């Protein structure tokens with residue numbers, strides 16, 4: 459579904475990513491882990507056209523999408539959530555999710571139905587008219603996910619969607635991520651907390667200082683000595 463080929467990115471003298479190659483398989487949950495500053499978010503910024511690629515290629519569904527504009531990448535079927543809060547704080551839950559939807563392609567009624575369907579799926583329907591700034595952290599994360607889903611993506615990039623939550627809330631989000639896979643979606647997620655990553659991932663890539671140092675199943679990554687040395691200890 460997504461192929462990153464020898465992608466590099468520098469910020470001045472800092473090599474944020476160095477010849478990184480990886481593949482995200484269709485209808486699987488693929489994860490990207492690694493220490494702070496490893497280059498994980500930078501890779502998402504390159505995929506989504508938020509930053510320009512210096513070197514290498516990004517191929518999505520057989521098509522070269524390297525350095526397309528963000529809205530073009532979104533139209534191709536890639537959506538994302540952000541590590542930092544990125545919602546409209548003074549709008550309602552409904553309007554934040556609706557903001558993800560492309561305008562003018564569907565009728566007002568279809569738009570409403572589609573947003574409500576997403577809110578049902580995320581168990582947010584009772585909060586539809588609440589203002590987002592007053593929401594607890596779990597619900598705010600779900601609104602971000604809802605807005606990404608509203609673009610009707612084939613691939614969804616989740617940057618630390620699970621993080622800073624209570625264990626029961628984390629389980630809740632894990633279940634939702636797993637059910638996205640059942641809806642034929644492909645997930646590429648960045649994560650810090652090992653338990654949810656190990657639980658949900660089909661395949662894991664490990665980045666450290668801009669380089670891919672390992673990949674494998676959760677079991678393989680758990681037992682990889684190099685990964686332990688840089689990360690899991």
Ligand SMILES: Nc1ncnc2c1ncn2[C@@H]1O[C@H](COP(=O)(O)OP(=O)(O)OP(=O)(O)O)[C@@H](O)[C@H]1O
Nearest residue numbers: 469472474492493494495496497498499500501541
């Ligand atoms: N727009 C930018 N301009 C300059 N430097 C940047 C920019 N974005 C990221 N960096 C630097 O590139 C490196 C990689 O950052 P990145 O945000 O990709 O790391 P990360 O793996 O997502 O880390 P974290 O786990 O803390 O979110 C860091 O040293 C960061 O300071």
Ligand SMILES: [Mg+2]
Nearest residue numbers: 498499500541
């Ligand atoms: Mg990051």
